[in-house]
Amino acid sequence: MATLFALHLAAGILVKGFLSLHRVERLVPMSALALGLGFCLWAQRPTTKAHTKGWMRLGPALIYSFFIAAMSHQPLTGVRLPVSANLFHPVEYACLAVLWGWFCLPVLSRHGSLAFAGWVFVPGILFALSDEWHQSWVPGRFSSPWDVVLDAIGLCAGAAAVVTLSRWAPPWNPALWPELDQECTNIRVTARSP
Numbered sequence: 001m002a003t004l005f006a007l008h009l010a011a012g013i014l015v016k017g018f019l020s021l022h023r024v025e026r027l028v029p030m031s032a033l034a035l036g037l038g039f040c041l042w043a044q045r046p047t048t049k050a051h052t053k054g055w056m057r058l059g060p061a062l063i064y065s066f067f068i069a070a071m072s073h074q075p076l077t078g079v080r081l082p083v084s085a086n087l088f089h090p091v092e093y094a095c096l097a098v099l100w101g102w103f104c105l106p107v108l109s110r111h112g113s114l115a116f117a118g119w120v121f122v123p124g125i126l127f128a129l130s131d132e133w134h135q136s137w138v139p140g141r142f143s144s145p146w147d148v149v150l151d152a153i154g155l156c157a158g159a160a161a162v163v164t165l166s167r168w169a170p171p172w173n174p175a176l177w178p179e180l181d182q183e184c185t186n187i188r189v190t191a192r193s194p
Helices: 002-014 023-043 054-072 085-103 105-111 113-135 145-168 178-192
Strands: none
Touching (some): 002 023, 002 085, 054 085, 085 105, 085 113, 085 145, 105 113, 105 145
16 A cells, blocks of 8 residues: 555656746645555554554545545646546545545455445445546646546456456455454454343
């Protein structure tokens, strides 16, 4: 996850003029990326056990959501994008789905891929709709149903990536998290005790 933030941060620095925005305007989204990178690096410390603590798994998704909102708040009057804007939507929302999917991993292990997809897709598409509404109020921006379709494609790709990672990468497989299993066992035992 730290890699996603680092790649976005590097791309923002390398893209000429960061979409030709003034420095003050790009400070908020770049700061969000730096915060996300720092949070992920901090959470990876061996003593934190971030993979089992829900609020720590939720942090990267919330920070990245703020990044998307900050980018959507940028006026694009007179700005030339280096690539088609249609490329940004699926990439941004695939990354959001991966980060949100990290938070929802216990749903995947307990209820399967279909329930997990719902837990990732529904909040993601609601966020996409609210983001498009938000853009309709920003000068030089407009709301587009096509953007929501592109966002949905990104959400599906990101959710599929998480399902694949959960099968092949041990850190993404909640069944291999002994602390989570122990925590769930303690909750069940406590609930059965009079």
